[in-house]
């Protein structure tokens with residue numbers, strides 16, 4: 418397998434708004450990140466993925482960009498950015514930027530022009546269509562609820578927005594759009610950034626004719642078959658590779674909603690013609706219900722194993738995996754796949770970390786995950802800030818599809834705001850995130866769960882992540898070894914091996930709050946434990962695993 422620095426790295430995702438506020442306005446900022454670089458150095462990560470810091474009216478917290486070459490005022494200045502980049506590089510930490518180019522903000526100069534007239538030179542930068550019988554051009558719903566079309570009086574036409582109304586989709590079929598995007602990317606690369614995480618990049622090419630979608634559960638048609646992995650997406654990414662990516666040494670990861678194995682092999686092929694790796698979401702969708710993500714269904718371990726194993730096996734030697742449990746769009750993993758009770762929070766957070774970090778691929782840690790941060794006890798809908806959560810609440814409750822009580826329960830379980838409350842730095846006011854009023858409430862459990870306490874304590878979740886990250890840097894088998902699943906039928910244990918040349922590891926994870934016994938394969942009996950989340954026990958033939966116990970054994 419071809420070696421690459423980004424295959425051997427661990428990435429840490431920062432959601433700047435919620436990371437660290439340096440000036441008391443209640444909003445995290447770039448200088449706050451610079452202040453905390455030593456904390457990240459201590460954790461041992463190699464790369465930061467920075468969620469968007471560009472100028473934005475913040476309809477979707479920075480994922481609606483009005484100027485790609487300016488920094489959001491609330492976050493600081495371009496000088497602050499340059500200093501952060503230099504300080505990170507000084508510590509051997511690389512910085513990957515979020516690239517949001519499926520859409521812009523409606524306040525971007527291109528869209529302001531585009532709206533002016535049908536003849537405007539920027540008109541074809543976006544996707545404008547005539548109405549059909551006085552209604553929207555098709556039945557597509559937006560990801561953030563409601564129709565995916567907005568009627569614009571000025572020119573008596575509709576524009577497409579797969580996300581919010583303030584996020585009009587760019588028309589990638591227009592070569593001028595591609596040229597503008599590539600030149601902006603080159604500008605950032607020349608500045609010295611180390612890569613891109615590409616927002617919904619699988620959605621940039623739409624099927625011609627924009628056909629109606631199937632209506633299921635909700636009120637609108639499903640656009641995904643016509644916008645995900647569309648007809649020209651690989652051609653456009655190959656062009657991007659040629660014009661930008663191939664000229665620098667970058668980490669590139671495409672956020673690919675709806676990506677299949679076959680598609681992933683094209684996006685992230687080892688040949689390096691498009692991207693380095695993709696984020697796939699199948700394992701994040703296994704606990705969906707009748708109303709897609711709005712559900713409190715629990716995932717079945719066999720389903721989770723089957724899915725992750727498929728990705729491990731099928732991409733090996735052909736493309737590269739990214740590994741994640743969390744990001745700014747997902748609830749906290751310890752509350753979702755683990756157990757966030759007082760008794761089991763720490764041990765289950767460590768078990769989940771072991772399970773993911775021992776796989777093949779590049780692991781991503783989302784801010785606060787390394788502390789075992791949990792979901793948030795939101796008390797009412799007014800406490801949510803996230804456009805997706807607020808819109809979904811109104812659409813489902815007002816249409817009577819979901820009761821108020823059920824919807825609140827689903828939001829507390831799945832809302833993106835679970836991941837967006839401030840980073841818990843210490844047990845002081847506002848968890849040490851800000852001296853002012855935080856833009857979103859702080860999880861009250863910061864008094865017990867916070868970085869200051871965990872950095873000092875040898876058996877904390879933080880110290881455990883630190884060990885896992887260091888292990889990956891030491892052991893090639895963890896990066897490149899072949900993965901094989903054992904016990905596929907077990908609903909209790911996730912067991913797999915990793916093998917490279919003479920090296921072989923056995924990873925055993927108990928996903929339950931009960932003791933479970935396990936018959937260890939002969940070759941591992943009596944062998945050395947590499948890492949474990951309990952007091953180390955001798956590896957006997959018949960192992961008894963404690964609740965949420967995780968053990969890695971070396972042959």
Ligand code: TEU
Pocket residue numbers: 477480481517560580616617672674710745746747805833
């Ligand atoms: O998310 C893409 C995406 O597909 C979302 O629908 C995601 O599945 C959803 O938020 C989960 O509830 C990206 C960004 O990560 C997200 O923060 C942005 O809001 C979105 O694109 C639009 O830019």
Ligand code: CA
Pocket residue numbers: 438439440441442443444445446491
């Ligand atoms: Ca601030």
